[in-house]
Amino acid sequence: MARMKFLCDSDRCIECNACVTACKNEHEVPWGINRRRVVTINDGKPGERSISMACMHCTDAPCAAVCPTNCFYTTADAVVLHDKDTCIGCGYCFYACPFGAPQYPRVGNFGSRGKMDKCTYCAGGPQADNTGVEYVQYGANRLAEGKLPICAEMCSTKALLAGDGDMIASIYRERVQRRGYGAGAWGWRTAYKETLSV
């Protein structure tokens, strides 16, 4: 099985936010929730970079470690998913997540943040693959159809890569060798405890 990862090549990202929009559209994500977002650091200054970030599907995921109801699980493709039927919306995964991935529908801040929602790597949830109930709770299950996440698939500059970690790492290395520079793989040290040396 593959070890699925995301890699954002910040030397290519043009902050078009199409990944954010495509994700919302593909999964019909409710208002106020963005499973993916683009952050620009050093905006308007030397070293400006835009990075598309979502759940990184960590090795030894902090969200799963702190969940009071143990609602997280990791698939055979190393995708970190959660069961909304046993999620109580306590917010602990949000405190622990290094990437700000877990979000809560704002039906009411007081006492009921609602069930946590986050990037599923387009892999749905614990319900049967590509059923209506799965779509309502988690959105599309592209992985079960043999497709990769929509955000990376439609990225116009191919800055955002999704797929097996070794494969996308070798694509990125090849790019960096050809063009002679690269800022590295954002979040990899934090999520996978590895760095991408070129």
Add this chain to the structure above:
Amino acid sequence: MIARILPALAVACALAFGLPAAAQVQMGGPVVGVPTNPVSPTATADELELEKALTRGRIGGRISIPDEQASNLVQPAGRDWRTFHNRTLTWVGGIAVLGMLGIIAMFYATRGRIEIDAGRSGRTIQRFNLLERSAHWMTAGSFVVLALTGLNLTFGRWLILPLIGPEAFATITLWGKYAHNYLSFPFTLGVVLLFLLWVKDNIPNGRDVGWLKAAGGLFGHDHPAAGRFNAGQKMVFWITVIGGTLVAVSGYVLIFPFWATDIAGQQLAHIVHGVISVLMIAAMLGHIYIGSVGMEGAFDAMGSGQVDVNWAREHHSLWVEDEMKKARETIAGTPGARTQGAD
């Protein structure tokens, strides 16, 4: 001509667009949760992540979606919070609660129930009125539910979930969360009420030193003199008032996310909430024991509000003297009336 107009146009544009932009920045005020920028322009991803993990900072920047909190790219502090929640809080909470239960069991096994040495007199004196008892039980009742649901959030995954399965556990934990959130209000009100009702009798004074030196008479049969509240009860009072305030404030920060603080503040609030709560639970276990099975006659104070006069004389000698004096003064002008306990 054009050479003269262009600079003027440039100035006009700067005034038209530049100044409102500057004003907007002013109006918006400081953005909450701006990470520890600027970052080095040449730093690579893993250098930055390592640097921020070591300096407890955050990588973040500007975001175009209308959610300022999403401008945090990486916050390594989550790792520290995870360690606190999964290791520190589990150990501190486990040792505090189980340790206190162990101490109580050992105390009961060696000292047993503390009896009224002189036996019950059969006459009673009012210790707490209805308002005091109501405030106490509102605080106590909500505290017990808050404590159990709070402990469930930290320990339930390891202790209860394996016994009853994920669905049943999720259901009780969800209802526990609602109970925890809503009962925070009567608890907070109760802490305020108890503070107002009892603070005048809970100011520490010189007698408390003597009471503490005699360990409150817990290990012998002598009864150190005490006023309305002895030093042990004063400790319970201040633990309730100070601990309860800290727990309430930190709890409301968590119930209303982002109203007062950003994620770093919420992590800190949870740490304060968790540690103070388990320590309060340990203290209240001792309070519950000595107020019920641990001491003969003690429960009446909060039950009926009427305590046996002999119990009161042994545990609150100075308070009884005060009450008797007051009673004598009240009836002094009434011919034929006698003070309670004077016959």
